[in-house]
Amino acid sequence: MRKWILRVTAVVVVAIVALVAAGLLLPREHVAASAVTLRQRPESVWATVRDLGGVPRWWAAVATATRVADPAGREVWRQDVGGFPMTFVVTDAAAPRRLVTTIEAPPGAAFGGTWTYELTAADGGTRITVTEAGWIANPFFRVMAQLGGLHRTIDGYLTALGARFGEAVAPEHVAR
Numbered sequence: 001m002r003k004w005i006l007r008v009t010a011v012v013v014v015a016i017v018a019l020v021a022a023g024l025l026l027p028r029e030h031v032a033a034s035a036v037t038l039r040q041r042p043e044s045v046w047a048t049v050r051d052l053g054g055v056p057r058w059w060a061a062v063a064t065a066t067r068v069a070d071p072a073g074r075e076v077w078r079q080d081v082g083g084f085p086m087t088f089v090v091t092d093a094a095a096p097r098r099l100v101t102t103i104e105a106p107p108g109a110a111f112g113g114t115w116t117y118e119l120t121a122a123d124g125g126t127r128i129t130v131t132e133a134g135w136i137a138n139p140f141f142r143v144m145a146q147l148g149g150l151h152r153t154i155d156g157y158l159t160a161l162g163a164r165f166g167e168a169v170a171p172e173h174v175a176r
Contacts, residue, residue, distance in 0.1 A: 026142045028135050032150035034171040035129040036158045042119050045126040046096030048164060049117055052077050058164035061156055076104070103134075111136045115154075128161070130154045131176055 038045055048054070056062045063080040068087065070076040075090040092100035097119055105112030113134025120127050132154055136142045149155075155171040162169030 026139070026146060028137070028142070029133070030136070030145075030150055031131065031133050031176050032154060033129055033131040033174045033176045034151050034154045034158055035127055035174050036162055036169040036171050037122050037125055037127045038162060038165055038167055038169070039125040040165050042096045042121055042126045045119055045128060045161075045165075048161065049099060049119070049128070050093070050095070052090075052101075055079070059157060059160040061153070061160070077101075108137075110138055110141060128158065129174060130157060 048058075053065050053067060055065050061082055063083075065077055065079045068076040068078050070089075076087060077090075078085060078087045080086075087104040088101045089104055090099065091102045091114070092098060099117040100114055102114045103109075103112045111134060113132060116131045116133070118129045118131070120129075132150070136145055151171070151173050158171045159169060
C-alpha cells in the first residue's frame with residue numbers, strides 16, 4: 001500500500017513539475033480577441049457595455065460590480081469574478097465606439113492586462129470586438145490558461161451580451 005501511495009505522489013509531482021516547465025516556455029504576455037455581430041444599434045450596445053455596474057444582471061460570471069471611490073478621480077470598479085475580487089480602471093472611453101479597462105494589478109499579482117471593447121456599425125447592427133492584452137505571472141497558470149483557452153472569458157462575455165439582447169451568438173476568434 002505504501003509503495004502505491006509513493007508512486008501516485010511521484011506521478012503527481014512529476015506532472016506538476018512538467019506543467020511548470022512547460023509554462024516557463026510560454027510567453028508571459030498574450031493577446032486574444034473575439035467578436036460577434038448583434039442586431040442592435042451601436043448606441044444600444046454601447047449603453048449596455050458601458051453600464052459596468054449592471055454587468056452582474058446579465059453575465060453570470062460576475063457576481064458583483066461596485067464603483068469604488070478613487071482619490072485621483074479615476075473611474076474604478078471592483079468586481080467579484082468567479083469568486084475572485086478584481087479591481088479595474090476605465091482608461092479610455094469614446095462613446096459609442098471604444099472602451100478600455102485596465103486591471104489594477106498590485107505587485108505580485110497573478111495576472112493583469114486590459115480589455116478593449118470596439119464597436120462598429122455592421123449589417124444593420126453592431127459588431128463588437130473585445131481584445132484582451134494580458135499577462136500571467138505564474139508559469140503553471142499560463143499552461144492552465146492555454147489548456148482552458150485564452151478566449152474563454154471573452155467568449156463568455158460576448159455570449160452573455162448576445163443573450164442580454166435575446167440573441168444567440170457564436171464568438172469568432174480574430175487575429176490581432
